[in-house]
Amino acid sequence: xxxxxxxxxxxxxxxxxxxxxxxxxxxxxxxxxxxxxxxxxxxxxxxxxxxxxxxxxxxxxxxxxxxxxxxxxxxxxxxxxxxxx
Amino acid sequence: xxxxxxxxxxxxxxxxxxxxxxxxxxxxxxxxxxxxxxxxxxxxxxxxxxxxxxxxxxxxxxxxxxxxxxxxxxxxxxxxxxxxxxxxxxxxxxxxxxxxxxxxxxxxxxxxxxxxxxxxxxxxxxxxxxxxxxxxxxxxxxxxxxxxxxxxxxxxxxxxxxxxxxxxxx
Numbered sequence: 001x002x003x004x005x006x007x008x009x010x011x012x013x014x015x016x017x018x019x020x021x022x023x024x025x026x027x028x029x030x031x032x033x034x035x036x037x038x039x040x041x042x043x044x045x046x047x048x049x050x051x052x053x054x055x056x057x058x059x060x061x062x063x064x065x066x067x068x069x070x071x072x073x074x075x076x077x078x079x080x081x082x083x084x085x
Numbered sequence: 086x087x088x089x090x091x092x093x094x095x096x097x098x099x100x101x102x103x104x105x106x107x108x109x110x111x112x113x114x115x116x117x118x119x120x121x122x123x124x125x126x127x128x129x130x131x132x133x134x135x136x137x138x139x140x141x142x143x144x145x146x147x148x149x150x151x152x153x154x155x156x157x158x159x160x161x162x163x164x165x166x167x168x169x170x171x172x173x174x175x176x177x178x179x180x181x182x183x184x185x186x187x188x189x190x191x192x193x194x195x196x197x198x199x200x201x202x203x204x205x206x207x208x209x210x211x212x213x214x215x216x217x218x219x220x221x222x223x224x225x226x227x228x229x230x231x232x233x234x235x236x237x238x239x240x241x242x243x244x245x246x247x248x249x250x251x252x253x254x255x
Contacts, residue, residue, distance in 0.1 A: 026195065057237075060120075064234070064241055067118035072200040072210070076092065079115045083090065083122050 005043060014042035090124045094175035095147065096206050102143040105131040107197045108210045109184055109219060111231075116200055117213045119234050125177030129211070131190045132163075132182050140180070147173035186222025187215065213239055 007025070011018040016039065023029050024039075031039065037047050067075055092112060099106060108116065110127030130140050141159050149171040151157050159180075162169045169180040183189040196212035211219075217235040220228045 060234070060237070061241070063120050064118055064238055067120060068238070068241060068245060070118070072116040073202045075116055075118060076112075076202055079122060080090075080092075083124065 010039065010042060014039050088124045088176060089174075090176035092126055092176070093202075093204055093206065095126045095173065095178055096202070096208055097204065098143045098146045098175070099128070099140075099208075100206060102139040102146070104139045104143050105133075105136045105190075106140075106209070107190060107193045108208055109181065109193070109216065110179065113210050114216055114231060114235060116202075116210050117216065117235075118238050119231060121231060121234070125179060127179040127181055129181055129184060129187075129190050129193055137163075144171065144173070144178075147175055147178070149173045149178060184219045184222075186218045213242065 005013070007018050007021045010016070010021055014021075016035075021039075024031050033047075040047050067078075070078065106128040108126065109129055110125070111119075111121060111123030112126050115121060115123060130136060137159050141157075144157055144159075149157055150173075151162065152170060152172075157169060157171060159169075163180065163182055167181065167183065167185075171178045171180070184193075187193055193211045193215055194209070196215055197209045198212065199207045200210045201207050213235060217232060217239065220232040220235065
């Protein structure tokens with residue numbers, strides 16, 4: 001997207017099948033890390049992977065899991081109640 | 086956050102005028118489960134002429150004003166910048182024809198979902214992945230926190246999906 005290429009242009013540059021690029025764009029399938037890197041390089045970018053410490057935020061996870069159990073309508077109501085406080 | 090914000094009034098006005106649009110931004114993220122507070126509605130309208138005419142009628146109904154206090158002139162205002170910020174009687178309304186990282190309405194429409202919100206409203210909401218895509222494309226420091234929340238929501242949804250699949254298999 002940032003490179004402003006169409007699927008056909010990306011297909012020509014990367015040598016990947018256009019239909020496959022369309023499936024990646026639609027999230028039907030996810031490209032492997034290696035393929036993703038090839039695609040990015042075809043667009044003039046690269047992917048830098050850096051190892052950083054990670055610690056799960058259990059409190060936030062609990063809040064988000066609770067939110068996921070609600071319907072969108074309930075999520076909206078909860079937010080509106082929060083604004084009123 | 087004392088500003089008036091009545092998302093139902095905004096959505097009902099858009100519905101009455103049969104405007105075609107997709108919800109994005111803070112409210113879109115909240116509808117997906119993000120635990121943030123928001124005081125405005127951001128929409129990506131279809132930019133077809135008839136739809137913009139209908140949107141204009143909804144804006145009149147909502148008494149929409151530009152930051153300079155004048156009534157918006159959609160054709161001209163949308164051509165001026167990437168977004169149009171309006172104050173209305175029901176709260177803030179942002180019109181974003183082509184959000185960062187997307188190609189606008191037709192791009193987002195493919196993955197958007199109709200979400201029932203009560204009062205007969207079932208607006209179209211951009212997908213969780215597209216919300217993350219838009220925030221990432223903006224690359225703003227203050228969006229880092231909401232972006233991390235969205236990424237975690239995507240992971241939790243996938244875990245939930247895998248859990249449901251396992252239950253079905255059993």
